[in-house]
Amino acid sequence: MxxxxxxxxxxxxxxxxxxxxxxxxxxxxxxxxxxxxxxxxxxxxxxxxxxxxxxxxxxxxxxxxxxxxxxxxxxxxxxxxxxxxxxxxxxxxxxxxxxxxxxxxxxxxxxxxxxxxxxxxxxxxxxxxxxxxxxLLEGGEHDHHHGDSEATEDDHNHDHNQxxxxxxxxxxxxxxxxxxxxxxxxxxxxxxxxxxxxxxxxxxxxxxxxxxxxxxxxxxxxxxxxxxxxxxxxxxxxxxxxxxxxxxxxxQDFKAAVADSKRKDFITQHAAFGYLAQEYGLQQVPIAGLSPEQEPSAAQMASVIDFAKEHQVKTIFFETLVSSKVSETIASEVGAQTAVLNPIEGLTEEEIAAGMDYISVMRQNLEALKVALNE
The missing domain is CATH 3.40.50.1980 (Nitrogenase molybdenum iron protein domain)
Known part of the structure; x- marks a missing residue:
């Protein structure tokens, strides 16, 4: 419809x-x-x-x-x-x-x-x-695939900050x-x-x-x-x-956590974290586009796999509410683990029953990022 x-x-x-x-x-x-x-x-x-x-x-x-x-x-x-x-x-x-x-x-x-x-x-x-x-950002404006991997943090940091x-x-x-x-x-x-x-x-x-x-x-x-x-x-x-x-x-906790992290890039299931990446000087490398239902092309998959291998990425993020198969496929290909980075587009029944809310889920995201950015 x-x-x-x-x-x-x-x-x-x-x-x-x-x-x-x-x-x-x-x-x-x-x-x-x-x-x-x-x-x-x-x-x-x-x-x-x-x-x-x-x-x-x-x-x-x-x-x-x-x-x-x-x-x-x-x-x-x-x-x-x-x-x-x-x-x-x-x-x-x-x-x-x-x-x-x-x-x-x-x-x-x-x-x-x-x-x-x-x-x-x-x-x-x-x-x-x-x-x-x-x-507002254009879709992909702050997405970095392996072709952009040599961009420095200074090149990336807050192009739109002002x-x-x-x-x-x-x-x-x-x-x-x-x-x-x-x-x-x-x-x-x-x-x-x-x-x-x-x-x-x-x-x-x-x-x-x-x-x-x-x-x-x-x-x-x-x-x-x-x-x-x-x-x-x-x-x-x-x-x-x-x-x-x-x-x-x-x-403030996000700023403190990423300030001295070993890496600034992270691979996520779809391009939901552009504003977060921009705010904290990170590089989002999305497997798919703005919609989680978008299937990545073979070229997109190959690009992310190349990036992950080149930069020795140890964690591939997936999310709740949609299938994690694509993230699992890439993780298997590069020998990485998978973990949740939640775009908080909705809570599951289990999260609601556990008393989760925006703040607590974002803090879970922060902890997951801290691990991935320091591997």
């Missing part, structure tokens, strides 16, 4: 109207009917909270930490599902229609976004593009987070074509994997929630400040 097909989109919204209009209970109605009249006060309390829909896991984590108990935050992409090619059901669209706030990453990660939001009738819906104001290191204070003044489809469409023209719309003309959407850029996404979300509920703006700021402190601590 592709939303670029007008007939499909029309059918989808017809189904949405049926779902929304045929006696479907709201969340508060469901709570009241299932728990009885004794929960009237609780139901009123729930109704007073913001209804926030978010696209996928990192947006949930950032939004929940900013919102605290002032919003009900719901994730559209289910746990354990890879979000790049996920598309909303009529029920999902009905949920967005009833929301106060919609938070999404942007940069082409949610290929369905413009087609859905451009057809909603909820004129008061506040749309928060978390990556707004961040200088533009991408705008301070939070500079960014915070821009609270224009309510994005209309007309304002945003110029960034998404390529997504009308068939194929992997999330590649978005080659832009890399994985900004959340840099803790420094995650701070900027959190601040954008703070501004959006404050726009939706200005009476709680100070509480949102306090919540955001507390979470940003954790992200800044994580950022």
């Amino acid at each position: 592709k939303f670029s097909k007008k007939a499909t989109l029309g059918l989808l919204f017809s189904l949405t109207l049926i779902v929304a209009g045929c006696g479907q209970k709201s969340a508060s109605d469901t709570n009241a009917s299932s728990t009885g009249t004794g929960n009237a006060v609780s139901t009123e309390s729930e109704a007073a909270k913001l209804n926030v829909q978010v696209s996928f896991y990192p947006m949930y984590e950032f939004t929940k930490n900013v919102a605290g108990d002032l919003a009900e935050v719901h994730t559209l992409v289910p746990a354990g599902m890879e979000p790049h090619d996920w598309e909303p059901t009529p029920q999902d669209i009905a949920s967005i229609e009833k929301a106060d706030v919609l938070v999404y990453n942007g940069a082409g990660m949610e290929s369905w976004m413009d087609q859905v939001t451009g057809s909603l009738s909820n004129a008061s819906l506040i749309q928060v593009e978390a990556s707004k104001g961040i200088n 533009t991408n290191q705008a301070t939070t204070e500079e960014h915070d003044h821009d609270h224009a987070v309510e994005v209309t489809s007309e304002e945003h469409d110029h960034d998404h023209d390529a997504e009308a074509e068939e194929g992997h719309g999330h590649d978005h003309g080659g832009l890399d959407p994985h900004v959340w994997l840099s803790p420094a850029l995650a701070v900027k996404e959190v601040r954008n979300i703070e501004a959006g929630l404050a726009q939706a509920a200005p009476e709680h703006a100070e509480q949102f700021k306090q919540n955001a400040d507390a979470y940003v402190a954790q992200l800044e601590s994580l950022d």
